[in-house]
Amino acid sequence: MTKVVVLVDGDNISASHAALIRTKAARLGDITTCRVYTDAQGNSGWHEAHGFRVMHAGTGKNAADLLLSIDAMELALRDGKRQFVIVTSDGDFSHLAQRLLDHDCHVLGLGESKAPRCFRAACSGFEVIGSSSAKVSVQPPVAASHGVSAVDKCSDLDLKIRDMIRKHTDGPHGVEIANLNVLLRREHDIRISTLPEGTWRNYLAKRPALYDLDPRGPEAKVRYLPKVFSNAA
Known part of the structure; x- marks a missing residue:
């Protein structure tokens, strides 16, 4: 079974979405890594979220973003993981999604409706989480530097x-x-x-x-x- 890595931007995504995140990720395979990046000393609610390991990123500017990105690339390059679920509404993660695609990884983006198009387009596919959860079909431009787009119709x-x-x-x-x-x-x-x-x-x-x-x-x-x-x- 495909091994799935779930990485959550805990400074950007509420713990109220925890169960839905795992449900969507489990459709892709066996969740072997499930981490949330945030200030572990804060009262975010992620400590009570079942199945998530809280990674303490501290309080520095973009600390959670940086640690999440480092771990994602380490998992892809060192451990050969190929199925990622990146959970955020932050467009800065479009760079991470594109780099993972460069290394033949599949990236499902999960985020709230405010997630910018740049992040949605950088992923293999994107789904909205929240009260109006709906799958968003995104096809990154063929000319993108990583050369990978999400095609979901059979010819x-x-x-x-x-x-x-x-x-x-x-x-x-x-x-x-x-x-x-x-x-x-x-x-x-x-x-x-x-x-x-x-x-x-x-x-x-x-x-x-x-x-x-x-x-x-x-x-x-x-x-x-x-x-x-x-x-x-």
């Missing part, structure tokens, strides 16, 4: 990819991405070199609503996510 090519995974899958473990390349070329004469993404990993990573990817490696596998495909032919 004819995606249906072919799904069929290849169905036909050749190893139980719940999926198909090796390298093997998928061979299968699509052999059975459909589809060559990734003719598409803008250039590699199948880039293509699949830009569609986190459709596919779940292993971290980079010679035997990395891809699985399709049934929910979006359930309404497709």
Whole structure:
């Protein structure tokens, strides 16, 4: 199961959203890290939030933001974590989201309705938390420096990819991405070199609503996510 990292800007997000945050994060996989960054000596309510580890950031300017960002990159680079939930309404975290995408991570942003468009667009996807919780479909510009956007609709090519995974899958473990390349070329004469993404990993990573990817490696596998495909032919 996919391991999920949840990092909350506790100076920006109320503890009243704690249960909803974990519910949304749990849909993505197994929550293995769940931290909230704030002044631990303050009366924020996060100490009583079940399932959250409070990380004391002190009272300095942007202290919580800095510590959260450092931990996120450490988890991505040192521990190879690939599924992040960043919880904030602060647009400054758009830089962190973009850098995580640069390292092939999937980033779900959670925040209140006041969250600026720059943060929403920097994430793979964004959802509003609060009384008017609603999923916001965001597609970052293709020309963005990290080159990753959130695509949540399946095309004819995606249906072919799904069929290849169905036909050749190893139980719940999926198909090796390298093997998928061979299968699509052999059975459909589809060559990734003719598409803008250039590699199948880039293509699949830009569609986190459709596919779940292993971290980079010679035997990395891809699985399709049934929910979006359930309404497709």
